[in-house]
Amino acid sequence: MVGLFLSGDLRSIADALATYYLKLGGEIQTEVWVKDRAALPDHRLLILDLTPKQILSIKGLNFTSSYERQLRKYRQGMGVFKVDWALSEPTPFTDLRARQAATVHIGNTFADVARAEREAHAGKVVDRPFVLFAQQSLFDRSRAPERKHTGWAYCHVPNGTEYDYTDIIENQIERFAPGFKDTILARHTYGPKALEAYNPNYIGGDINGGIMDIGQLYTRPTRSLTPYRTADSSVYICSSATPPGGGVHGMCGFHAARTALKDHFGIIINLP
Amino acid sequence: MAKYDAVIVGSGPNGLAAAITLQQQGLSTLLVEGSDTIGGGLRTKELTLSGYKHDVCSAIHPMAMASPFMRSLPLEEYGLSFTFARYEAAHPLLRETGAVLSRNLEETIQQLGDDGKLYRSLIQDVVDRWEILAEDTMGPLRFPKDPILLASFGWKAVLPASWVASRFKTERAKALWAGMAAHGIQPLSNWTTSAIGMVLMAVGHRFGWAIPVGGSQEHS
Incomplete structure (x- = not known):
């Protein structure tokens, strides 16, 4: 039964978490798009791993209009444009240490990286963007057929842009790894819109669930010391739109659950 | 009495974390996901050619092993293993x-x-x-x-x-x-x-x- 909805034959972090959860007695249902709370099975608490925009579209939540107004004011950050490649050989970085690193930061000097981020944030198309490149197959041979490799990269782009950054990204990598383009067997791209269609939490391609600037670092999605709580005492938010924000750490989920346990069950828990 | 103490919507790392935390305390929980597979930003798919496995969003996980929550779980017993490069x-x-x-x-x-x-x-x-x-x-x-x-x-x-x-x-x-x-x-x-x-x-x-x-x- 587990195999029905796990992410394939990869034993990812998600599969391990889900398998553990099922072992604890938890239940999972896939292909359930929640549009109305009333359509869900009878329950006491609702915990939402969703961004404010999606939460606002769900019917049956008992929110005040001032709370809804706060959610509407929540700000998204830049989007990402992502490319995955099937490669005939390892990426030929001129810098030999870059060939031994799982992640390669491609953007040259501080000034170049700073300019790229500033201009993308200002809504411009950047010719030489800061590219985050990963080459997992060099270190995990199960990712690609024998002697073949994968490449994974993205750059930060204006939120929701429809511009195609494929050439820009490949040209930028080519500057640091001459010959890279000749190793490309196939590619797949996700622009901001496609990413959002794939995972509706990525609004306009924003993978952090809202910009993590000083105004929204700890007071996300609303200005509260316990922003997991909502105006409906039976509804909590646990997405990366709550502290401590984006990244694969599960801490938003943990803290939302911890708050709900305290509020409704009188259970106080702490991590070891 | 309600059928579930809690329903969690969304199965990314935070939805899974919330569901696990509540379930660990003996609550009855249901995790629902809109897509046909769980994982949110943690999915891996053959996006290009057959046999090439690509991380759809998140790839390298600096914060996973540093997270007090993730560290508290016995995930190795559930199939998770990590590898490392010569340089991070x-x-x-x-x-x-x-x-x-x-x-x-x-x-x-x-x-x-x-x-x-x-x-x-x-x-x-x-x-x-x-x-x-x-x-x-x-x-x-x-x-x-x-x-x-x-x-x-x-x-x-x-x-x-x-x-x-x-x-x-x-x-x-x-x-x-x-x-x-x-x-x-x-x-x-x-x-x-x-x-x-x-x-x-x-x-x-x-x-x-x-x-x-x-x-x-x-x-x-």
């Missing part, structure tokens, strides 16, 4: 030798020459006392467990990354710092952009940047 990250430069982030703090410091000392002053405390800092920073604002430690981290972390960069002398250190801080997905002149740079580097030294191994064993 590299930052090549076009006109001179670039920099790397290595698990080995001393190796990283050594390559930075004159800037090694400043690097150590930024990172060493975060590496050594990560557990306490994680508790004080990876959650809601509340009275810190170690106010002095948090203050000494906080006054640097709150700075724009561009200010800290101006204190480095070598291009190599400035560039390494820029690449880390840029993970914050905002201009490096923004307040608090130093925090992401410091944390990514420190957890790299402490735990490594983990790559989940994509094996193909069956679940039992």
Whole structure:
């Protein structure tokens, strides 16, 4: 039964978490798009791993209009444009240490990286963007057929842009790894819109669930010391739109659950 | 009585974490997901050609092994294993030798020459006392467990990354710092952009940047 909805034959972090959860007695249902709370099975608490925009579209939540107004004011950050490649050989970085690193930061000097981020944030198309490149197959041979490799990269782009950054990204990598383009067997791209269609939490391609600037670092999605709580005492938010924000750490989920346990069950828990 | 104590909507790492935390306390929970597979930003698919497995969103996981929550779970027993590269990250430069982030703090410091000392002053405390800092920073604002430690981290972390960069002398250190801080997905002149740079580097030294191994064993 587990195999029905796990992410394939990869034993990812998600599969391990889900398998553990099922072992604890938890239940999972896939292909359930929640549009109305009333359509869900009878329950006491609702915990939402969703961004404010999606939460606002769900019917049956008992929110005040001032709370809804706060959610509407929540700000998204830049989007990402992502490319995955099937490669005939390892990426030929001129810098030999870059060939031994799982992640390669491609953007040259501080000034170049700073300019790229500033201009993308200002809504411009950047010719030489800061590219985050990963080459997992060099270190995990199960990712690609024998002697073949994968490449994974993205750059930060204006939120929701429809511009195609494929050439820009490949040209930028080519500057640091001459010959890279000749190793490309196939590619797949996700622009901001496609990413959002794939995972509706990525609004306009924003993978952090809202910009993590000083105004929204700890007071996300609303200005509260316990922003997991909502105006409906039976509804909590646990997405990366709550502290401590984006990244694969599960801490938003943990803290939302911890708050709900305290509020409704009188259970106080702490991590070891 | 309700059928479920809680329904969790969305099966990314945070939805799974919330569901696990509630279920661990004996509540009855249901996790629902809109897509046909769970995982949110953690999915892996053959996006290009058959036999090539691509991480759809998240790929390398600097924060997974550094997360107090993830560390509290017996995930290795449930099939998770990580592998590591020789270097966590590299930052090549076009006109001179670039920099790397290595698990080995001393190796990283050594390559930075004159800037090694400043690097150590930024990172060493975060590496050594990560557990306490994680508790004080990876959650809601509340009275810190170690106010002095948090203050000494906080006054640097709150700075724009561009200010800290101006204190480095070598291009190599400035560039390494820029690449880390840029993970914050905002201009490096923004307040608090130093925090992401410091944390990514420190957890790299402490735990490594983990790559989940994509094996193909069956679940039992």
